[in-house]
Amino acid sequence: MAKQAVSFTLNGKTVDVLVEPRELLIHTLRENLNHTGAHIGCETSHCGVCTVDVDGESVKSCTLLTVQAAGSDVKSVEGMASADGLHVIQQAFVDEHGLQCGFCTPGMLMRAYRFLQENPDPSDEEIRWGMSGNLCRCTGYQNIIEAVKTAAKNLQQA
Amino acid sequence: MIPSGFEYHKATSIADAIAKLRDNEDAKLLAGGHSLLPMMKLRFSEAPYLVDINGIDGLKGISIDGDTITIGAMTTESELIRSDILQQYCPLLVEAAKLVADPQVRNRGTIGGDVAHGDPGNDHPAVMLALDAQLVIHGPDGERTIPANGFFLGTYWTALEEFEILVAIKVPALKSGTGHGYNKLKRKTGDYAVAGSAVVVEMNGDIVRDIRIGLTNVAPMAIRAEAAEDLIRGKRIDDVLLKSVEKAIVEVCDPAVDLRGDEEYKSHMAAIMARRSIIQAIENAKE
Numbered sequence: 001m002a003k004q005a006v007s008f009t010l011n012g013k014t015v016d017v018l019v020e021p022r023e024l025l026i027h028t029l030r031e032n033l034n035h036t037g038a039h040i041g042c043e044t045s046h047c048g049v050c051t052v053d054v055d056g057e058s059v060k061s062c063t064l065l066t067v068q069a070a071g072s073d074v075k076s077v078e079g080m081a082s083a084d085g086l087h088v089i090q091q092a093f094v095d096e097h098g099l100q101c102g103f104c105t106p107g108m109l110m111r112a113y114r115f116l117q118e119n120p121d122p123s124d125e126e127i128r129w130g131m132s133g134n135l136c137r138c139t140g141y142q143n144i145i146e147a148v149k150t151a152a153k154n155l156q157q158a
Numbered sequence: 159m160i161p162s163g164f165e166y167h168k169a170t171s172i173a174d175a176i177a178k179l180r181d182n183e184d185a186k187l188l189a190g191g192h193s194l195l196p197m198m199k200l201r202f203s204e205a206p207y208l209v210d211i212n213g214i215d216g217l218k219g220i221s222i223d224g225d226t227i228t229i230g231a232m233t234t235e236s237e238l239i240r241s242d243i244l245q246q247y248c249p250l251l252v253e254a255a256k257l258v259a260d261p262q263v264r265n266r267g268t269i270g271g272d273v274a275h276g277d278p279g280n281d282h283p284a285v286m287l288a289l290d291a292q293l294v295i296h297g298p299d300g301e302r303t304i305p306a307n308g309f310f311l312g313t314y315w316t317a318l319e320e321f322e323i324l325v326a327i328k329v330p331a332l333k334s335g336t337g338h339g340y341n342k343l344k345r346k347t348g349d350y351a352v353a354g355s356a357v358v359v360e361m362n363g364d365i366v367r368d369i370r371i372g373l374t375n376v377a378p379m380a381i382r383a384e385a386a387e388d389l390i391r392g393k394r395i396d397d398v399l400l401k402s403v404e405k406a407i408v409e410v411c412d413p414a415v416d417l418r419g420d421e422e423y424k425s426h427m428a429a430i431m432a433r434r435s436i437i438q439a440i441e442n443a444k445e
Contacts, residue, residue, distance in 0.1 A: 022164060
């Protein structure tokens, strides 16, 4: 199958890649663009560790063809921290111990990043529903909920 | 996991998509991709040619005209949940969409894909049966509109003919005296139903004038529980009647045995989900 040239924006920078149509966005990010923050877990759109932001929506990048991302605005966990330090959401995960092994964390962070824009002042129940596409195999959910709550509070004060 | 190789075409119009389906042997449509791409990665499904119908403007959106709501087939589950029109005039679709998969999947997954894929585990088919939806289909010979009742023929098997595309779904707006309910038993968020049931009732005081009961994931395809409906039609609901309704529902179930349960358990759960939906629908009709 002939490769196709695809351009999209990744964390604010234009990137150009040459991919087979069957290549999934997660592989392009990790193997082609060396952005290994988004992880590969279940590979069947259940676990959410590959979550990135595409055109302002959370998407599981294991279930999007790279050719489908042409022209899109993609944001990955590498785009969260700035020269000033960690993003408010990342800091909240540190403060609340919202991670154990850390494997699910990039997906949790990217989902929380979008969820808190969709719902800046969520209840516990809404956080659980909004984060339900991301699994933590350490089952460290309680502190993840706390981290999202703290992040919501700190983002509102920022 | 990576799917086997295929050619990819981003369709520019419905006519373009139909032409590409016709001109490329075994070509498949790519809607939200959250059923098809995992199946292709697991090599349960192969397609030499994918026609991507994301980006065709006419396939998206929700509008209301008189008593009829029209939903473009490529409208995502998230868009259904956010729709003021549906919230007001067809809350059953909003409730059902909230129980589909998880937020990320709902951002990509579409109502048309859910209906046309023919997976008995998908939630919308039973909802379509309960709502008595009409499906608008385009093909090489033009447009046709057919009822959802009769569309679901088997597992991954629908009344869609070769080269046809489901383009829109028409459902009736909620009338006064009408109530909806959807209940789904699932092991965890994101899972398919162990059993689910969508119910629409039309009430005349305390009497159920008409009822439609759709069942999810307890047969090779979404089905209507017609014998159970016949028991209820024209009656006032009570515990004795509900017991015989449950029995009629168990009898119509023919679920596949898997890790979600055996035949007896799934059939029993279908009856419980239907019972809850019937009670919920009657309550909603009073509001």
